[in-house]
Amino acid sequence: MADHSADRGYLLDNQQSQAGIRFDALSELFDPVTFRHIDELGLAAGMRCWEVGAGGPSVPLGLAQRVGPTGTVVATDIDVSWTRGIADGVIEVLRHDVAAEPPPAGGFDLVHARLVLVHVTDRAQALRRMIQALRPGGRLLLEDADPGLQPLLCPDESGPEQELANRLRSGFRTLMAARGADLAYGRTLPRLLREAGLADVRADAYFPVTSPACAVLEDATVRQIRHQLVAAGLATDEEIDRHLANVSSGRLDLATAPMVSAWGRRG
Known part of the structure; x- marks a missing residue:
């Protein structure tokens, strides 16, 4: 999940110290789902892939393992600081804004974006560019959150700690919406892929209800946005400290927003 609206002040800055922690937690939570879909789509040796808004190394590296030395993985983002530590020559990394710039040269057998478009102001243009980049028969896999479908951090709001977490x-969500995020975007993906002319459109959704990685993700996220929450009058420092202590106690069942995965094929 990467900075795709820098002009509007992206809420979760990739350069902040918690960003790496967040990326690791997101990978633990969602990589198995992402690669289940990718493997079912038939990604194989020699294919060419574009990972849009990579944000972290885990998905590009997993794609590279699947396409092998005869294939190609192009990973793009506005902020490519995450590329540190990736072996030279395994992945082609490009600084790129999917909504403002043409797609990388050459067609792709697979284009994938996870937790990207919900943050892009011109989502329709970004989607057009990704479809434009597909080869005939190529597959597009989009995965994005839909906080409106399940807005609670603690679905089982059983006490004051859970009530505070949900508040x-x-x-x-208020801060995200103010920066142009579409909090009901995930559910629209199947329709958007069909309307764009893709065939064999399918979709599903996944969200963990409780997981140690959810607690890690929540802690890092709140630490990143605490100043914005306080400045906007949405929480006090005392409330945030209390919530972080509740998270670290391990007694809260913390969920994520559903991640909708939708895929289709270019004819």
Whole structure:
């Protein structure tokens, strides 16, 4: 999940110290789902892939393992600081804005974006560019959150700790919406792919209800946005400190927003 609206002040800055922690937690939570879909789509040796808004190394590296030395993985993002530590020559990394710039040269057998378009102001243009980049028969896999489908951090709101958690999550959504995020975007993906002319469109959704990685993700996210929450009058420092202590206690069942995965084939 990467900075795709820098002009509007992206809420979760990739350069902040918690960003790497967030990326690792997101990978633990969602990589198995992403690669289940990718493997079902038939990604194989020699194919050419474009990972849009990579944000972290785990998905590009997993794609590279699947396409092998005869294939190609192009990973793009506005902020490519995440590329540190990736072996030279395994992945072609490009600084790129999917909504403002033409796609990388050459057609692709697979184009994938996870937790990207919800943050892009011109989502329709970004989607057009990704479809434009597909070879005939190529597959597009989009995965994006839909906080509106399940807005609670603690679906089982059984006490004051859970109520506070849900109130702070509501504040987070308020900040995201103010920066142009579409909090009901995930559910629209199947329709958008069909309307764009893709065939064999399918979709599903996944969200963990409780996981240690959810707690890690919540802690890092709140630490990143605490100043914005306080400045906007959405929470006090005392409330945030209390919530972080509740998260670290391990007694909260923390969920994520559903991640909708939708895929289709270019004819």
